[in-house]
Amino acid sequence: xxxxxxxxxxxxxxxxxxxxxxxxxxxxxxxxxxxxxxxxxxxxxxxxxxxxxxxxxxxxxxxxxxxxxxxxxxxxxxxxxxxxxxxxxxxxxxxxxxxxxxxxxxxxxxxxxxxxxxxxxxxxxxxxxxxxxxxxxxxxxxxxxxxxxxxxxxxxxxxxxxxxxxxxxxxxxxxxxxxxxxxxxxxxxxxxxxxxxxxxxxxxxxxxxxxxxxxxxxxxxxxxxxxxxxxxxxxxxxxxxxxxxxxxxxxxxxxxxxxxxxxxxxxxxxxxxxxxxxxxxxxxxxxxxxxxxxxxxxxxxxxxxxxxxxxxxxxxxxxxxxxxxxxxxxxxxxxxxxxxxxxxxxxxxxxxxxxxxxxxxxxxxxxxxxxxxxxxxxxxxxx
Numbered sequence: 001x002x003x004x005x006x007x008x009x010x011x012x013x014x015x016x017x018x019x020x021x022x023x024x025x026x027x028x029x030x031x032x033x034x035x036x037x038x039x040x041x042x043x044x045x046x047x048x049x050x051x052x053x054x055x056x057x058x059x060x061x062x063x064x065x066x067x068x069x070x071x072x073x074x075x076x077x078x079x080x081x082x083x084x085x086x087x088x089x090x091x092x093x094x095x096x097x098x099x100x101x102x103x104x105x106x107x108x109x110x111x112x113x114x115x116x117x118x119x120x121x122x123x124x125x126x127x128x129x130x131x132x133x134x135x136x137x138x139x140x141x142x143x144x145x146x147x148x149x150x151x152x153x154x155x156x157x158x159x160x161x162x163x164x165x166x167x168x169x170x171x172x173x174x175x176x177x178x179x180x181x182x183x184x185x186x187x188x189x190x191x192x193x194x195x196x197x198x199x200x201x202x203x204x205x206x207x208x209x210x211x212x213x214x215x216x217x218x219x220x221x222x223x224x225x226x227x228x229x230x231x232x233x234x235x236x237x238x239x240x241x242x243x244x245x246x247x248x249x250x251x252x253x254x255x256x257x258x259x260x261x262x263x264x265x266x267x268x269x270x271x272x273x274x275x276x277x278x279x280x281x282x283x284x285x286x287x288x289x290x291x292x293x294x295x296x297x298x299x300x301x302x303x304x305x306x307x308x309x310x311x312x313x314x315x316x317x318x319x320x321x322x323x324x325x326x327x328x329x330x331x332x333x334x335x336x337x338x339x340x341x342x343x344x345x346x347x348x349x350x351x352x353x354x355x356x357x358x359x360x361x362x363x364x365x366x367x368x369x370x371x372x373x374x375x376x377x378x379x380x381x382x383x
Contacts, residue, residue, distance in 0.1 A: 025344040026367045028337040031199040036374070037291040044269050044373045045070025047159040048237075049168050051271035051285050052076060054301060055152045056187045057107045058083060062125070064114075065154070066098035067105030068287060072158050076147055077110070079125035085147035085156045086127050090116040091140045097123075103193040104285070104297040114142075151176040152184030153273060153283065168237050172265045172273070175240075179261045179275045186281055186301035190315050193297050196327060198334035200270060200286045200294040201370060206330050207284065208232060208239050208266055208362040209355060211348060216329065219321040221357070223252025224277065225262050232355040234365035237268035245277030253313040256280055256302070268369055280314050292334055298323060 030036055050069040057065045058078040066075040066088055073088035075098050088096050095118035100106050113130060114123040122131040129140040146157040148165040150173040155165055166173075176183050196203055206212070210230050213221050221227040225243040233240045245251065245260035255278025264274040270286040285297040298319070302311050336342055348359045355361040 023346055023349070023364070025347060025363065026201070026370065027344055028342050030370065031202055031334065031337045032291055034291050037199075037288065039374055040370075041071050041288065044370070045288065046072065047157075047162070047373070048269050049146075049148070049155045049157045049162070049165050049267065049271075050269070051153060051267070051273070051283060052156050053105055053154045054186065054188060055083070055149055055154060055184065058154075060109075062110045062112055064098055064108045064110055065105055066100045066108070068100065069156060069158065070288065073100070074145060074156055074158065076154060076156065077114075077125050083147055083149075083154075084126065085145045086142040087145060087158070089142070090118065090121060091129065091142060092116065092119055092121050092132070095119075097142070103295060104191050104299065149184075150273070151180075152186065155267075155271070169265070169267050170236075170238070172238060172267070175263065176265065176273060176275065176281075179259070179263055180279045180281050182279070182303065183281055183301075186303060187305055188299060189302040189305060189307050189311065190300040191297065192319060193295060194327060195289065196294045196296050196330060197292060198294055198330040199292055200288040201366065202330045202333050202337070203286050203294050203296065203326075204266070204270065205363045205366055206326055206333070207272065208241075208366060209360040210241075210357045211355070211360040212329065213357050216325050217322050219252055219317065222246070223250065223317075224322075227357045230357050232362045234353060234362050237369065239266040239362050239365065240264070241266070241274075251277065253278075253317050254310045256308075256310055256314075269373075276314060276318075278314070280311070282318070292338075296323075296327075 052067050052069065053065050058076055061078050061080050064075050064077045073096055074085060075088045076083060076085045088098055090097055095116055097114055097116055098108060120133060121129060123142055124130050127142040127144055146162050148155055150169060210232060214227055223246060225245055229244040231242050241264035243262040245262050248255060257279040259279050260277045261275065262277050264272055266272040272284040274282045276282065281301040283299045287295040289295055300315055307315060347364050349361045349364055350359045353361050
């Protein structure tokens with residue numbers, strides 16, 4: 001096991017921390033302290049599975065998807081039908097092999113080899129150095145990283161001792177495919193990014209509780225899902241959201257398919273796969289950029305690269321209402337936790353641990369995951 005970061009303050013022993021976190025939000029420093037943020041990059045983001053895209057983006061031999069997870073540039077490549085992933089760094093002097101040109105990650109085609117744009121060292125798609133401008137520099141390889149997929153969605157993990165993705169997200173692939181059988185053949189239809197002025201934990205805490213939904217997300221709770229059916233179920237490093245969609249004649253958008261199932265699968269620490277009524281597949285990625293900055297990558301996956309008018313309805317509804325409303329909430333919360341007047345308040349929880357729109361059990365669960373990762377280097381279900 002990787003050694004934990006020991007320079008981060010913790011709050012008592014594990015049992016005391018877990019008990020207190022069931023009832024109380026994390027102290028403000030967890031959202032503002034640069035030392036805690038730096039420790040999280042090592043103890044959380046460098047030791048967990050994170051969503052980077054979809055198999056369709058590397059479906060052809062030679063295709064490369066370059067992006068960032070945590071603070072690490074990485075790339076995924078199709079090597080003759082085998083999907084591989086590597087740190088995005090030349091082993092000569094450290095230049096990025098594929099500089100991402102967009103915030104969410106870019107897809108490029110290679111001629112069957114990878115050439116560093118700095119000094120023209122050439123690598124095979126398996127990461128082995130093929131040519132150092134005709135000099136013998138010994139056997140060198142770009143360090144590989146773990147890559148896997150759930151229902152066609154690609155995840156990577158830069159930790160060499162990482163447990164399998166299916167252990168960290170058990171049954172998630174099967175549950176997605178039960179709702180959207182075509183998930184593995186979808187393509188990127190729409191992406192929008194936004195640099196949020198808030199800590200990544202504030203963003204994912206907000207996402208994983210619907211306690212605020214009746215008060216804030218009026219379109220979501222009246223034109224997308226039945227709020228009485230909404231449940232948030234923490235389960236190790238997965239938090240499941242389930243609900244029944246409103247009747248189709250009450251829906252605020254035309255459903256692309258005849259399905260009223262809603263489900264979302266948050267996978268620790270910063271990814272979520274969401275199935276909207278009508279088999280509308282979409283994803284969230286939260287990329288930490290600093291103690292008080294997080295890049296949100298919002299993507300929708302349909303059967304073609306251009307959205308139809310029907311698909312555009314749900315994309316626009318979601319961004320213009322639920323997402324935009326949440327952006328204002330989390331940025332206000334970040335400003336609030338910096339206040340000298342802030343004291344962590346009690347969390348509203350249920351004895352069952354399963355939240356409805358009247359409780360916020362997953363926030364306590366997320367706090368426990370953060371505390372465990374900073375203390376031990378892994379969230380509980382990963383050890």
